[in-house]
Amino acid sequence: MPEIADKFLKQSKLKAFDLAHRNKINFNIGKYNAAFKKGLLQYxxxxxxxxxxxxxxxxxxxxxxxxxxxxxxxxxxxxxxxxxxxxxxxxxxxxxxxxxxxxxxxxxxxxxxxxxxxxxxxxxxxxxxxxxxxxxxxxxxxxxxxxxxxxxxxxxxxxxxxxxxxxxxxxxxxxxxxxxxxxxxxxxxxxxxxxxxxxxxxxxxxxxxxxxxxxxxxxxxxxxxxxxxxxxxxxxxxxxxxxxxxxxxxxxxxxxxxxxxxxxxxxxxxxxxxxxxxxxxxxxxxxxxxxxxxKRSELLAQKEQRMALSCIRCGACLNACPVYKNIGGHTYETTYSGPIGSVISPWMLGMKDYKHLSFASTLCGACTEVCPVKIPLHDMLLLNRRDAVAQKHTTSVERIMVKGSSKFLMNRKWMDFFSGKTKRFFISLIIKKLWGNNRKFPPVADQSFHEQWKEKNK
Ligand code: SF4
Structure with a gap:
C-alpha cells in the first residue's frame, strides 16, 4: 500500500474514535444543518x-x-x-x-x-x-x-x-x-x-x-x-x-x-x-x-469526470458526508477534502498516490443530493475507481485476488460445493484484516439462495 494511503487509514482510525473531535464536529455541523435548512426556504x-x-x-x-x-x-x-x-x-x-x-x-x-x-x-x-x-x-x-x-x-x-x-x-x-x-x-x-x-x-x-x-x-x-x-x-x-x-x-x-x-x-x-x-x-x-x-486540465480531459470542475466550493458535500464527519478534514492531507476533494485530488495530485480517496466513501449519495450545481459526486468516485484499476494502480496480489474470486463467484458448481461454514472460514481468512475489528463481519448463510430455492421448489 502506498505510504500516503497507509497514513490516511491510520489517521482515519484515530480520528473516528476521537470523541472530543467528534463532539466538536457534530456541534458545528449541527449548527450548519439548522442554518442550511433555513437558507433553502428562500427557494x-x-x-x-x-x-x-x-x-x-x-x-x-x-x-x-x-x-x-x-x-x-x-x-x-x-x-x-x-x-x-x-x-x-x-x-x-x-x-x-x-x-x-x-x-x-x-x-x-x-x-x-x-x-x-x-x-x-x-x-x-x-x-x-x-x-x-x-x-x-x-x-x-x-x-x-x-x-x-x-x-x-x-x-x-x-x-x-x-x-x-x-x-x-x-x-x-x-x-x-x-x-x-x-x-x-x-x-x-x-x-x-x-x-x-x-x-x-x-x-x-x-x-x-x-x-x-x-x-x-x-x-x-x-x-x-x-x-x-x-x-x-x-x-x-x-x-x-x-x-x-x-x-x-x-x-x-x-x-x-x-x-x-x-x-x-x-x-x-x-x-x-x-x-x-x-x-x-x-x-x-x-x-x-x-x-x-x-493539473485542472487533466480533469478537463476526462469526459465523464470533467463536470467536477463545475464546483463552486460551497462545502455542502463535506458537511453531508458521513466519512468526512468521522475522519475530519485534516486526515485527507489534500487542499480539497470531503467528496469533492476525493473526486478531484487523484487527478490534480496523481492517481497513484491519491486513488485511495475515491475508495473512502460509503457511496450513500448524500453529497450528490446537496450539491447546488448537481455534480454526481458519488458516481464520479466510482468512475475514479474504474480508472485507477484501468491505469493499473493496483497491486499484483489485488489483481490475483479479484481474478480468482470472480472466477469462483461466477461458477455455480464451485459456489455450492463448499458449505456455509467453509465459506465463512475462507472469507474471514482473506478479508478479515481489511474489514477491521470494529464491526461485525456479516455471516454467510449455511445454504446459498440457489440451494434454498432448490429445496423449497422440490
Ligand atoms: S457541494 Fe458541489 S459545489 Fe459544493 S463543494 Fe461540494 S461539489 Fe462543490
Whole structure:
C-alpha cells in the first residue's frame, strides 16, 4: 500500500474514535444543518435553480477556452493584468515578481483555497514577506500553524474554548475571553495590518467573462479591505472559476451562500473590474488576476469526470458526508477534502498516490443530493475507481485476488460445493484484516439462495 494511503487509514482510525473531535464536529455541523435548512426556504423551486446553475457551469466547462479568453480581454480592457500560471511554482514565481516590482514587504490575505493549493504563505515567509490571513477562521488556523480543516469554515474543528486557549498561548490574552471579545481584539489588530499592507491577495469566487470582473463573497468585510486598501491587488483563481455573465450572479450568489453557510446572501459581495480609474479615490492602483491550471486540465480531459470542475466550493458535500464527519478534514492531507476533494485530488495530485480517496466513501449519495450545481459526486468516485484499476494502480496480489474470486463467484458448481461454514472460514481468512475489528463481519448463510430455492421448489 502506498505510504500516503497507509497514513490516511491510520489517521482515519484515530480520528473516528476521537470523541472530543467528534463532539466538536457534530456541534458545528449541527449548527450548519439548522442554518442550511433555513437558507433553502428562500427557494420556491430549489431543483430548478440547481439545474440552471448546473447548465451554466456545464456550458462553461465545455467551452472554457472561449470564456477564459473573453475574461482576459475584458479584464485587460478594464485596466487589469491577467497572468496565466501552469502550476503552483509558476503562480508563486509570478506573485514574487509583482512583490519585487513593488518592493513590497507586507501582504494581507483573504481566505482562499487556491492560495492554500499553491502553499503561498509558507513560500512568502521563506522570502521574508509578512503574509497575514485576515479572515478570522483562517487567522486562527494560521496562528495555530495548521492547514484549514474545511473549505468554507477553516477552524471548524476548534471549540470556542480551544480558540480562547490558543490566543492565550500565542498572544497572552485572557483565557476567559468570549468569542465576541476575541473577535473585537483581532479586528483591532488586523485594522493596522490593512493600513500598512503593500499588497492584498484574494481568491475569486467567480471570474465574470462578459464584464471582465472578479466577484468576491465573504462575511467579515476583510475581503473588501484586502482588495481595496493596499495599492496592489492580486486575485488568484483556478481556470474553472468562470461564469459567463454578471447576470449569472443573481443565481450563483444565493446558491453559494445558502449551501455554504445557510445564509440567504453572504454579508459582503464585491465585484471588482480592474484598478481604480480616473478620479476614483478607492481601490487598488494595480490589479492582477493569476489564472491557475495546476493539473485542472487533466480533469478537463476526462469526459465523464470533467463536470467536477463545475464546483463552486460551497462545502455542502463535506458537511453531508458521513466519512468526512468521522475522519475530519485534516486526515485527507489534500487542499480539497470531503467528496469533492476525493473526486478531484487523484487527478490534480496523481492517481497513484491519491486513488485511495475515491475508495473512502460509503457511496450513500448524500453529497450528490446537496450539491447546488448537481455534480454526481458519488458516481464520479466510482468512475475514479474504474480508472485507477484501468491505469493499473493496483497491486499484483489485488489483481490475483479479484481474478480468482470472480472466477469462483461466477461458477455455480464451485459456489455450492463448499458449505456455509467453509465459506465463512475462507472469507474471514482473506478479508478479515481489511474489514477491521470494529464491526461485525456479516455471516454467510449455511445454504446459498440457489440451494434454498432448490429445496423449497422440490
Ligand atoms: S461539489 Fe458541489 S457541494 Fe461540494 S463543494 Fe462543490 S459545489 Fe459544493
Amino acid at each position: 420556491n423551486n430549489l431543483d430548478l435553480a440547481k439545474s440552471r446553475a448546473a447548465n451554466i457551469k456545464n456550458k462553461v466547462v465545455n467551452h472554457l477556452d472561449t470564456y477564459l479568453i473573453d475574461f482576459e480581454q475584458n479584464f485587460t480592457n478594464n485596466g487589469g493584468k491577467v497572468i496565466w500560471a501552469v502550476d503552483a511554482e509558476e503562480a508563486r514565481k509570478e506573485i514574487l515578481n509583482i512583490i519585487k516590482k513593488h518592493r513590497a514587504k507586507k501582504v494581507v490575505k483573504m481566505k482562499s483555497m487556491t492560495t492554500e493549493e499553491i502553499e503561498l504563505n509558507a513560500f512568502l515567509e521563506k522570502q521574508g514577506i509578512e503574509s497575514i490571513e485576515t479572515d478570522l477562521g483562517e487567522y486562527i488556523v494560521q496562528l495555530a500553524n495548521e492547514k484549514p480543516y474545511h473549505i468554507v469554515t477553516p477552524a471548524m474543528h476548534k471549540s470556542k474554548e480551544d480558540i480562547a486557549l490558543l490566543f492565550n498561548e500565542k498572544m497572552g490574552w485572557d483565557e476567559g475571553l468570549s468569542p465576541e471579545e476575541i473577535t473585537a481584539k483581532v479586528r483591532l489588530k488586523l485594522r493596522d495590518k490593512f493600513y500598512n499592507a503593500d499588497i492584498g491577495i484574494t481568491g475569486a469566487n467567480f471570474l465574470i467573462a462578459d464584464t471582465g470582473s472578479i466577484a468576491l463573497t465573504e462575511n467579515e468585510g476583510n475581503g473588501v479591505l484586502t482588495m481595496a486598501m493596499p495599492p496592489v491587488h492580486i486575485a488568484i483563481a483556478g481556470i474553472e472559476k468562470i461564469i459567463p455573465s454578471i447576470n449569472d450572479l443573481d443565481l450563483f450568489w444565493p446558491l453559494l451562500s445558502s449551501h455554504g453557510t445557510g445564509q440567504r446572501m453572504t454579508v459582503y459581495n464585491s465585484i471588482i473590474s480592474g484598478p481604480r480609474k480616473g478620479k476614483e479615490i478607492d481601490g487598488p492602483k494595480e490589479n492582477y488576476v493569476i489564472i491557475l491550471n495546476n
